[in-house]
Amino acid sequence: MASSSFHLFLFFVFASFSLSYEASLSKQKPQSLIFPIKKDNVTLQYSTSLDMGTPLNFWDGVIDLGGQSVWLNCDKYNTSTYRPIRCGSSKCKAAKGSGCSGCNAPRRPGCTNNTCGGSPYNPFENLLYGEGLIEDVMNVHSTDGKFYLQQSDVPHFIFSCADSPSMLKGLAKTTKGMVGFTRNHIALPMQIALAHKLPPKFALCIPSSTENGFGDIFIGGGPYFMPPYPNDMSKSLFTTPLLINPVSTAPIYTEGEPSDEYFIGVRSIKVDGKLVPLNASLLAIDKNGVGGTKLSTIAPYTILHTSIYKAVINDFVNKAAARKIKRVTSVKPFGACFSSKTIMASTRTGPAVPTIDLVLQSKSIYWRVYGANSMVKAGKDVLCLGFVDGGSNPRTSIVLGGHQLENNLIEFDLASSKLGFSSSLLLKNTSCSQSRIF
Template identity: 50%
Template sequence: MASSQTLTTLFIISLVSFCYAASGQFKLPKPRAIHLLIRKNEITLQYYTTFESGNSQVPTTIDALIDLGAPSVWFDCTTYVSSSYKRASCGSNRCKKAQGLSYIGCNSTPRPGCSNNTCGIFVYNLARDYSSIQELGEDTMQVYSTDGEYILFTYNVPKFQFACSDSAAVERLPGDHTKGLVGLSRTEISLPSQISSYFKLAKKFAVCLPSSSEHVFGDIFIGGGPYYMPIREDQSLSLVTTPLIVNPNGTARIQSEGDLSNQYFINVKNIEVSGKSVAFSPSLLSFDNNGVGGTKISTTTPYTILHSSIYKPLVKDFVKEASLNNIKRVKYVAPFGACFDPKTAPNTITGPAIPNIDLVLEGSTVRMRLYGANSMVKAKNNVICLAFIDGGSEPTTSVVLGGHQLENYLLEFDLTVSTLGLSSSVLLWNCSNNRKF
């Protein structure tokens, strides 16, 4: 069952659309963009969204984990009831579009998720490191339009494709009442790809991850800006851009060998602490012939993970700069390697007053500056730690940018020109804290 907060939010949005409909005959305009809210689970440090699927009169409300690199949308269909649900038969065009498998069957009573001669696709539960083949189906999804400031109308997306999974696939999936997953990758059946295609919107989407679950939401925009953060300040006008890099070899768990990666990589050229370059081999920031190396953006990795040869000099330089600012180092708290006394790093509007860390990106003067709120984390009472983790000496990806570092930045993924648009920190306004319903 959905949380009371989820139901309240959906009720408010639905009420707005109902009021317009009740005023008489009203033809919905073509949406400029589609919006979904993002919430953060403070225990699992994962982000999730909420949508409705099925019969428009009595739709099913689904809380779903957000995975930037996942190829599809899937959720538990054990109790899913909808007269408009249709399975995708094996060999059908929809099955081919989803790169589905030839055949799966089911010996139980037919229902959504249990049919014979059905197209199957892989789903992956990262919490259990568990992959399985589940039934590909389609149904009507309900979404909400936005002008970048207000949430406007309710729209139906018919024939939205998703995997209708069994209960085992969602077991221990992190989140609040989470029963599925929303993939945002480059594939044709990801959430942004299907919605952009149906409404003929620009092939771009943007995310802003919230730093807290305390009455604060984040955003998914599908179709482009404007993005008002705060109200009346359009962040789309000030984005700096860097290329999205395609890994020549797929590294995802459920991707076929030899396929190009559908995940999102960028070219980090250098890392600086207080304006000084961290010394490590630049070859680590490029892909080798097997697709190993580079920098990936991840919404499911809580903290940025670095190759040991990057992590160790970063910590060394950071500790040195912190000591020059009289910030006292204390015993580390696993999994973090450098921790400090917060009393010696006074809190500011951008977090603890510590040395800035800059990710220098490809492009003229493009960099992502991490202030204290994004580079430090409270590990326990009276201890704050550098929020980076040692990924060992043989990781598949040298740098995995995690959620904590991405929070309160607007990231726009333009799939037409293959660029990432990056805002300055919107920490002072907490993503959609000012969004109007």
């Protein structure tokens, strides 16, 4: 009898401890919130997964660093917890809603009256629609940087429905919309950070492939752990100021509004340590918002102003020839291609080709592009320099594209207006393809 009572006592102690522990976990403020990044090998687009509504609707959206908001094709979006954002409401004003939208069909997500107007935009087809803004609950995952910890909710996540099938043109087949990451208050990072009272900070670790694991989006800051590298990556990031373009680059904006996109101050470019002769005025942003360097997840490869492109190609070809790397017929859209048989070695950071440095605020702060991020396989035994000609009159002189961002940890600190970057994680024998649980 005594033994039975003792075991019963232990059971209640254990049960009480378990409940207490689970309760403390549920009340614990998340250190950061995490979303996966997947790569589509056909379109070269990157997407993330969002869990929204009641019951949960799981959908993938294309990641757009220049996107103002989140939008979804709501044809199959079934939920009982959505609410339209009313015209003239404080939420509508905060979201910079435009006009009022209505609908004559039966009420459903994306079809409501007296609804704050949103502006979902498809950059691949340059399509802009006027659709209503709605809000619904979103389920998110929190992490300590190493492990998935728990789930929590964002009860009033704002997005818009884009019901026209044409809005999905150009998007990866597995996706149903787009996820914006600008400074805008209804872009994903700002909404999530505000809802959980986290620092206005997010980081991307974009994978070159998702065959062995997903990349990561961290909202709220580090630590960032990338196994098997044992240390917190946030401690070793290089930093450079995030610049404000004085003229908006959004598809629709009010005169006088600055851009919400992410620009950095590239001062010069080096190939194998040698300065490339450039027109330096192209590297600055002028009063009309023209010029400069921005980061993009929509452009698959870095896009350069024609004069910059020609100068970089010329110096790269010359440095490659000095290494006895044979040039071959170019493969569109690239302008310089080489025989991979003549590249004598493969290193931890990819093919042993000339490095390209984007020199930032000082000679000691530069973003180095190694072979894994500079070269693209374009055929049997053919590797091409993954930079493309953006023409002689582009809005932005340098657009750093997805291929150059892969396997780099990139942190956007909106409070201090700084960009942190790791350089290639391959140097540390790790990558952005992590086998996390989602």
